[in-house]
Amino acid sequence: MERDTIFALSSGMPPAAIGVVRISGPAAGEALRSLAGRLPEARRAVLAELCDGTGGALDRALILWFPGPATATGEDLAELHLHGGRAVVAAVEAALAVIPGLRRAEAGEFTRRAFLNGRIDLAEAEGLADLLAAETESQRVQALGMASGHVSRAVEDWQDRLLGLMAGAEAELNFADEDDVEVGESVAQRLILGMGELASELDNWLARPAAEVIAEGLSVVIAGPPNAGKSTLINSLARRELAIVSPVAGTTRDVIETPLALDGIAMRFSDTAGLRADGADDIEMIGIDRAKAAVEAADILLWLGAPDAAPSHALCLRIAAQADHWRGDPDAEAAAASCDLILSAATGEGMDTLHAAIVAAARTLLPREGEAALRQRQRAALAEAKDWLTVEARSREASDLILLAERLRLAGGALDRITGRAGVEDMLDTLFGRFCIGK
Structure with a gap:
C-alpha cells in the first residue's frame, strides 16, 4: 500500500x-x-x-x-x-x-519511515531518540554511538557467528550420509564450544552499565546524622537555596533531589533526612525510612557522619564535613584523618576535591571510551539470547543436534529483536512518539 x-x-x-x-x-x-x-x-x-x-x-x-x-x-x-x-x-x-x-x-514519522524502509535499524532509531534528548556530554557520546550503529554492528557480528554454527548443525542433520560432512559427537562439541564463547561475550556486554543510568543520571545521595552539613552541601553543589539549613535536628524530613551535571556527566543529587535512632517523631521517621531506601539505591554515597558508621556501599566517599567548625579539636582532627576528604561547604574548603572525587567515582560506573551501553529492552533480548546459548557440557542437550539447532534459532530470534527484525510492533508507537515533529 x-x-x-x-x-x-x-x-x-x-x-x-x-x-x-x-x-x-x-x-x-x-x-x-x-x-x-x-x-x-x-x-x-x-x-x-x-x-x-x-x-x-x-x-x-x-x-x-x-x-x-x-x-x-x-x-x-x-x-x-x-x-x-x-x-x-x-x-x-x-x-x-x-x-x-x-x-x-506526526511526531517521529520521518524516522519511523527510515526504519520501515530499512535505512536504519531499531537500535539506531533508539540512539537517535536519545541523541535528540541528550543534555550532557556523556549522554551525547553514548547516544551518538548507538545512533551510529555501534550496537547494530556488534549484533550483526553475533548473528553471522550464529549462522555459521546453525549451518554446521543443519549440515549434520540433513547430510550426515555424505562423506565430506562432519558427523556425530565432533559437531556437537564444536557447537557447544562456539555457543559458550558467544554466551561469554554477551555476558560481558550485559555487565556494562545500563543506558538508562546515563540518560537519567547517576544517583548521588548525601547521607549522615542530623546537623552533619548535608543541606549546606547540596545547596553549595546546586549553587542555590535548595534545602532549608537550620541547627534544629530533623529539619529535613524528606528526600530533596536536584539534577546536576559535573564534567558533562548527568547526576541526581539527593539530600536526605538525618539518620538517627532516637528523638524522631512519626513524620521524621518516615523521612528516615526514605533516606535509608535512597542510600541503598544510590550509585554514589556521600557520607557525612562518623567514618566507622558509614553504610556498606561499593562507592562511598566518607567526608569530614563542617571543617570550619571543628578545626583545632584534637578528637575531631583524629576522626577526620580516617575520612576520604575534608570539607567545608560554607567556606568552600575541599569542594574542588569533592567535585573531582565524585566525577572519578562516576566514571567507574559509565561505559569506557568506545563502549556502548544497552537500553533495558536490548539488555532483556541479549540476556535471553545468552540463556539459549548456555548449555551444560554433560547435559543430554549437549549431544542432541536437534535441540542445539533449536537453541541457536531461538538465540538468533532474540538478537533480531535488538535491531528490529522480529517482534517489535508492540513498541514502535512508543519509540517514535518520543521524536519531535519533523524527525
Missing part, C-alpha cells in the same frame, strides 16, 4: 535564520514542482521562487531533490531551505497542506 506524502518543519522553531521544511513520500516531487515550478537536478541545491497554488509569492529559497530509495527515509524526499521567519514558514506549510496527497507529519 502506497504511503501518504508527509511534510514538516525539520529545523528549530522560528524565528531563525533558516527554516528547513522536509517533504517525504511518493508525491514529494510533484509537491516540489507545484511550489518551485520545476524539479532540480538530484542532490544539488538550487535557488528558486516559491509560489502557492494561485501564483502568489511565498519565498525565495534553496530547494533540494533527493530521489528514493537512497535517501534518509528511503522514499522520494524534498527539502525547502526557507527564510526562517514565522510568517514565511507558516505560508509555505499552508501551501503544502492544500496539495492533494500531502499531510502534516
Whole structure:
C-alpha cells in the first residue's frame, strides 16, 4: 500500500535564520514542482521562487531533490531551505497542506519511515531518540554511538557467528550420509564450544552499565546524622537555596533531589533526612525510612557522619564535613584523618576535591571510551539470547543436534529483536512518539 506524502518543519522553531521544511513520500516531487515550478537536478541545491497554488509569492529559497530509495527515509524526499521567519514558514506549510496527497507529519514519522524502509535499524532509531534528548556530554557520546550503529554492528557480528554454527548443525542433520560432512559427537562439541564463547561475550556486554543510568543520571545521595552539613552541601553543589539549613535536628524530613551535571556527566543529587535512632517523631521517621531506601539505591554515597558508621556501599566517599567548625579539636582532627576528604561547604574548603572525587567515582560506573551501553529492552533480548546459548557440557542437550539447532534459532530470534527484525510492533508507537515533529 502506497504511503501518504508527509511534510514538516525539520529545523528549530522560528524565528531563525533558516527554516528547513522536509517533504517525504511518493508525491514529494510533484509537491516540489507545484511550489518551485520545476524539479532540480538530484542532490544539488538550487535557488528558486516559491509560489502557492494561485501564483502568489511565498519565498525565495534553496530547494533540494533527493530521489528514493537512497535517501534518509528511503522514499522520494524534498527539502525547502526557507527564510526562517514565522510568517514565511507558516505560508509555505499552508501551501503544502492544500496539495492533494500531502499531510502534516506526526511526531517521529520521518524516522519511523527510515526504519520501515530499512535505512536504519531499531537500535539506531533508539540512539537517535536519545541523541535528540541528550543534555550532557556523556549522554551525547553514548547516544551518538548507538545512533551510529555501534550496537547494530556488534549484533550483526553475533548473528553471522550464529549462522555459521546453525549451518554446521543443519549440515549434520540433513547430510550426515555424505562423506565430506562432519558427523556425530565432533559437531556437537564444536557447537557447544562456539555457543559458550558467544554466551561469554554477551555476558560481558550485559555487565556494562545500563543506558538508562546515563540518560537519567547517576544517583548521588548525601547521607549522615542530623546537623552533619548535608543541606549546606547540596545547596553549595546546586549553587542555590535548595534545602532549608537550620541547627534544629530533623529539619529535613524528606528526600530533596536536584539534577546536576559535573564534567558533562548527568547526576541526581539527593539530600536526605538525618539518620538517627532516637528523638524522631512519626513524620521524621518516615523521612528516615526514605533516606535509608535512597542510600541503598544510590550509585554514589556521600557520607557525612562518623567514618566507622558509614553504610556498606561499593562507592562511598566518607567526608569530614563542617571543617570550619571543628578545626583545632584534637578528637575531631583524629576522626577526620580516617575520612576520604575534608570539607567545608560554607567556606568552600575541599569542594574542588569533592567535585573531582565524585566525577572519578562516576566514571567507574559509565561505559569506557568506545563502549556502548544497552537500553533495558536490548539488555532483556541479549540476556535471553545468552540463556539459549548456555548449555551444560554433560547435559543430554549437549549431544542432541536437534535441540542445539533449536537453541541457536531461538538465540538468533532474540538478537533480531535488538535491531528490529522480529517482534517489535508492540513498541514502535512508543519509540517514535518520543521524536519531535519533523524527525
